[in-house]
Amino acid sequence: MNVKKWFGLFFLWGFTVCAQAKPVQVAVAANxxxxxQSLVTEFEKDYNYQIALSFGSSGKFYAQIKQGAPYELFFSADQAKPEVLQLEGLVVAESRFTYAIGRLVLWTVRHDFANKIEMKLKSRAFNKLAIANPKLAPYGAASLQVLNHLRLIDDTQAKWxxxxxxAQTYQFVHSGNADLGFVALSQLLGRNNMTEGFYWLVPDNMHLxxxxxxxxxxxxGNSQGAKTFLDFIHTEKAQTIIAQYGYLTPDGGQE
Structure with a gap:
């Protein structure tokens, strides 16, 4: 083999290795x-790709993606933002699907609120109520729908x-700066279903x-790592992990 051909093959091999080593950039809703993190751990055991995760509000990620942020996958906390991105031509055709259905809870770390959380909310017997920004966070929007359903918006707004x-809403409650807070069930549950504090699972009929x-x-583009990870989310293993964290899965199942 002549030197030029050998050098060309070596360069191509090196380029391929570097391309494969580049982590897949994934934007993930905070909830x-x-x-x-559990999904990535399992994925990286079975596949020769690395995943780089960024967590935050879906609204912020939407704005960043519009401005050219280098994300390859976007796991939103709602359907609206991915749909708009698709309409704007920023999404690979037919790639959008529902990966999870969230559950909203009202959470406290106060022991004297145990088994009284719903009553404390309805009687306005609390100091501060933490909610995520409804303009940026779908769980915040759902929280407002619950308060509206219970006709509590006017009476509680001064305490919000x-x-x-x-994630920040969780910290308000965890630190004691708020007596109560609307958070995602997944933030409280791990695979062992143990949680700190006490929560009321909000009935599904109180919000969309x-x-x-x-x-x-x-x-x-043609990132095989991104496509492979997206395919992995459809697997039974991935769906089981999602359900273990308190989510409903698209087929209606939950652990």
Missing amino acids: FSKPM VRGENI PIKQDVVLLKRA
Whole structure:
């Protein structure tokens, strides 16, 4: 083999290795952080790709993607933002699907609120109520729907503290800066279903379903890693992990 040909093959091999080694950039709604970390752990055991995760509010990610942020996959906390991105031509055709259906809970770490959470909310017998920003976070929008359903918006609004996303809302309650807070069930449950504090699972009829969609962004191009990870989310293993963290899965199942 002549030197030029050998050098060309070596260069191609090196380029391929570098391309494969580049992590897949994934934007993930804050409520899905725990299950996503578990999903990535299992995925990287079986596949020769690495996943780089960024967590935050779906609204912020939407704005960043519009501005050219280098994400390849976007796991939103709603359906609306992925749908708009698709309409705007920023999504690979037919890549969008619902990966999870969220459950909303009202949470407290106060022991004297145990078994009284719903009553404390309805009687306004609390100091501060934490909710995620409804303009940025779908769980915040669902929280407002619950308060509206219970006719509590006017009577409780002065007590609200707003988090930029559901993770910040969690911190308000965890730190004691709010007596109560609307958070995602997944933030409280791990695979062993143990949780700190106490929660009331909000009935589904009090808010619209929190269907969460994922999309493959066009900037991912032909990223085989991104496509493989998206395929993995459809597997029984991935769906089982998602259900273990308190989500309903698209087929209606839950652990």
